Amino acid sequence: MEAINNVIICGGTHGNELTGVYLAKKHNWILANPAAAAVCRRYVNRDLNRCFALTELNGNENNFGELARAREINALLGKKGTDTAPDLILDIHNTTANMGITLILSSKDPALLGISKLIATEFKDVHIYLQPESRGESPYLGTIAKRDICIEAGPQPHGTLDAELFFKVESVVFRLVELVGAWNNGNLPKPDNKIEIFKEMRSIDYPRDEQGNIIAMVHPALQGRDFCELKAGMPVFMGFDGKEILWQGENCYPAFINEAAYYEKGMAMSLAAPAMDA
Amino acid sequence: MEAINNVIICGGTHGNELTGVYLAKKHNWILANPAAAAVCRRYVNRDLNRCFALTELNGNENNFGELARAREINALLGKKGTDTAPDLILDIHNTTANMGITLILSSKDPALLGISKLIATEFKDVHIYLQPESRGESPYLGTIAKRDICIEAGPQPHGTLDAELFFKVESVVFRLVELVGAWNNGNLPKPDNKIEIFKEMRSIDYPRDEQGNIIAMVHPALQGRDFCELKAGMPVFMGFDGKEILWQGENCYPAFINEAAYYEKGMAMSLAAPAMDA
Numbered sequence: 001m002e003a004i005n006n007v008i009i010c011g012g013t014h015g016n017e018l019t020g021v022y023l024a025k026k027h028n029w030i031l032a033n034p035a036a037a038a039v040c041r042r043y044v045n046r047d048l049n050r051c052f053a054l055t056e057l058n059g060n061e062n063n064f065g066e067l068a069r070a071r072e073i074n075a076l077l078g079k080k081g082t083d084t085a086p087d088l089i090l091d092i093h094n095t096t097a098n099m100g101i102t103l104i105l106s107s108k109d110p111a112l113l114g115i116s117k118l119i120a121t122e123f124k125d126v127h128i129y130l131q132p133e134s135r136g137e138s139p140y141l142g143t144i145a146k147r148d149i150c151i152e153a154g155p156q157p158h159g160t161l162d163a164e165l166f167f168k169v170e171s172v173v174f175r176l177v178e179l180v181g182a183w184n185n186g187n188l189p190k191p192d193n194k195i196e197i198f199k200e201m202r203s204i205d206y207p208r209d210e211q212g213n214i215i216a217m218v219h220p221a222l223q224g225r226d227f228c229e230l231k232a233g234m235p236v237f238m239g240f241d242g243k244e245i246l247w248q249g250e251n252c253y254p255a256f257i258n259e260a261a262y263y264e265k266g267m268a269m270s271l272a273a274p275a276m277d278a
Numbered sequence: 279m280e281a282i283n284n285v286i287i288c289g290g291t292h293g294n295e296l297t298g299v300y301l302a303k304k305h306n307w308i309l310a311n312p313a314a315a316a317v318c319r320r321y322v323n324r325d326l327n328r329c330f331a332l333t334e335l336n337g338n339e340n341n342f343g344e345l346a347r348a349r350e351i352n353a354l355l356g357k358k359g360t361d362t363a364p365d366l367i368l369d370i371h372n373t374t375a376n377m378g379i380t381l382i383l384s385s386k387d388p389a390l391l392g393i394s395k396l397i398a399t400e401f402k403d404v405h406i407y408l409q410p411e412s413r414g415e416s417p418y419l420g421t422i423a424k425r426d427i428c429i430e431a432g433p434q435p436h437g438t439l440d441a442e443l444f445f446k447v448e449s450v451v452f453r454l455v456e457l458v459g460a461w462n463n464g465n466l467p468k469p470d471n472k473i474e475i476f477k478e479m480r481s482i483d484y485p486r487d488e489q490g491n492i493i494a495m496v497h498p499a500l501q502g503r504d505f506c507e508l509k510a511g512m513p514v515f516m517g518f519d520g521k522e523i524l525w526q527g528e529n530c531y532p533a534f535i536n537e538a539a540y541y542e543k544g545m546a547m548s549l550a551a552p553a554m555d556a
Contacts, residue, residue: 025491026518028385041319041544098437157374157435163516177474213303217441238441239303260437264318 003184004147007240011092014042014261015051016158019169020092026170031041032073032091032141033203040159042261049091056080073141081136081145088112088180089145090173094165095154095268096260098224100125101172104150106140106254108134112147115179118139123172127227129255130275131200137198139199148274149176158260161216193223198227199275205266207237209247216245217276218258218268224257225274280367282425285455286355289370291327292320292438292539297447310351311344312420319344319541322481327369328417332359345494351419357416358422366390366458367411367423368451373432374538376502377545378403379450382428384411384418390425393457395469401450405505407533408553409478411504427454432501436538440463474529475501476505479554483544485515485523494507494523496536496546504533505550515546 005157008028011020014058015036024031031037033048045065056067057074070203078084095102101123107132120126130153142148142228153169156162182188206214216237222230230236237245254269256262288308289298302309309315311326317535323343329335334345336350356362362555373380379401381394385410398404407430413421420426434440460466484492494515500508506516508530515523532542532547 020519096438155435157433157538158372158390159436159541160536161495162498162501162536164498164501166495167517167520217439217444219444220440222438240300240444242445256439258438260435263437 004180005184005200006086006188007088007090007180008145009090009092009173009177010141014047014093014158016040016042016096017045017092017156018159018161019094019166022091022161022166023170023173030073030077033069035069035260036066040109042158049141052080052141053204054136055140056139063104070141074144075186076079077144079169085193086145087140089146090151090176091142091148091170092142092151092173093153094156094158095152095256097226097256097258098156099125099134099152099153099226099255100154101168102127102152102154102255104129104131106131106138106143106148106150108132108137108226109147111151111180111183111188113197114188114191115176117193117195117197118179119172120187120195121173121192122175123168124187127255128197129200129272130197131260157265197242197275198255201252201271202264203249203267203270204249206268207239210224214263215239216243219244222254224242226237226257227253230254230271281529282458283462284356284424285426286364287367287370287451287455288314288419291369291434292325292371293322294318294320295372295434296437296439297347297372297431297434297444298528300439300444301370301448301451302482308351308355308392308467311347313347313353314344320436327419329343330358330419330421330513333412334417335425342463348419350552355422355529363444364423365425367420367426368454369420369426369430370417370447370451371431372434372436373430373534374435375432375504375534375536377430377432377504378405379404379446379535380407380410380430380533382407382430384409384413384416384421384426384428387425389458389461391475392466393454393461394427394467395471395475396457396467397450397453398473399448400453404450405533406475406548407478408475410414418496475553476533476550479528479551481534481540481545481548484541484546485517488553492541493517494521497522499533501536504535505531508532508549 011024012030048066051070116128207216214241219235219238236247251269256270291310307327324342329348485494494517497513497516514525530549534548
């Protein structure tokens with residue numbers, strides 16, 4: 001059983017997600033994108049959290065803005081894909097979606113699954129979301145490390161601080177670090193295997209016109225209902241004319257519903273299914 | 279009794295306040311800041327809604343970005359401070375604060391007070407907020423017109439659309455225009471004078487350190503409680519260390535609590551008092 005010794009905590013990978021920005025400042029954690037935080041924007045040049053694929057990190061083209069910062073972070077923390085990489089990165093994010101504390105795991109690592117399940121039993125409104133990544137190709141900051149948890153906290157409008165959420169995320173991070181210690185010592189409590197784990201299937205975009213403009217919004221009946229079941233025939237979007245658009249796809253559990261930052265990424269929500277095998 | 283004939287409806291004065299952006303697109307109203315809307319930011323160069331003082335509009339310096347657009351809008355709509363100015367501008371905004379539909383009036387105009395009171399009786403969660411402006415000096419877009427209402431709709435994270443709020447604002451705008459017609463015809467129903475009107479007193483900033491960094495957040499007990507009474511001794515802020523800061527000022531009714539766009543403006547909330555004389 002491999003110990004998880006070198007744990008790195010990051011915030012402000014997106015400069016307008018203020019829970020992580022101010023937790024990083026408070027605790028001298030890594031403030032990943034200080035330039036974006038200074039102007040309270042997600043990013044200045046490009047999305048930092050899409051810069052960490054090995055091909056980008058190991059290239060030397062376009063070495064400015066966020067890509068330069070990604071290479072700097074990679075050099076600072078120990079290089080992705082090598083023995084010097086950190087054992088674990090916890091990267092703190094916010095979402096405008098009603099996702100509570102969502103622990104996003106990039107692999108079915110038994111240590112992190114067990115620890116996350118314990119967090120879900122100890123704190124209210126915690127979800128575990130498995131988004132398997134091909135580690136080398138993955139563009140996310142956390143994938144520098146051998147293991148990572150992306151902590152999504154919401155709902156919180158970007159550019160604001162919700163005090164209750166701030167202290168909740170702080171408590172979750174401290175408890176995660178404690179539980180890593182328990183894992184290392186071989187005395188991690190047995191997790192409750194009835195805790196539901198969701199696995200990402202795919203994402204869907206807003207309905208758009210030929211010019212790419214959105215022509216519908218998330219339906220009021222779906223707004224805020226992250227991790228609730230969406231079945232065929234239930235309303236999913238509402239046009240600007242008030243026309244309802246019903247879901248015609250597979251039964252699923254949407255997350256990141258109406259996340260502000262994803263309008264430009266062509267994503268209205270992420271669709272999940274219960275992970276039967278985790 | 280002067281008729282209100284020339285009514286102009288604007289949205290997207292701030293490019294990331296999407297209710298107004300998409301209502302303006304839907305109805306061919308004035309999309310005030312299309313450049314900012316294209317990149318989903320409040321503004322590109324400077325805040326358009328701080329560009330409409332007469333000295334700025336009538337100057338010819340710095341004629342680029344938002345100030346150039348302000349001068350263009352002023353020329354397009356009929357010039358501020360002249361007979362050609364519109365009779366009424368309705369300017370649609372969003373806020374991250376829990377302000378429902380707040381109708382901001384820049385003067386105690388009897389027509390707009392009466393119309394606003396009727397809106398407050400017909401729709402749920404409507405507030406009337408009097409912010410008297412010295413018209414020529416006022417930097418707000420609406421002050422181009424002889425009268426104006428700034429419609430604030432929230433809570434909505436900037437860069438997102440809440441469908442329910444979208445249709446509510448649309449209905450309020452349509453009803454406002456109808457009631458303007460009733461006023462012109464002399465058959466505006468008698469408003470309910472028990473409707474409370476708040477008047478802006480002043481705003482307060484977040485506690486900050488010597489470098490200007492915020493050192494506290496809105497207290498959880500105050501978050502979302504716009505237009506509720508704040509009395510001396512009640513909690514108002516909470517430091518990043520969890521320390522409570524109690525209100526030591528006058529009894530008041532805060533609004534714009536934790537509005538994202540106002541962190542950079544040095545404003546944690548606006549303080550109001552009931553307007554006894556309106």
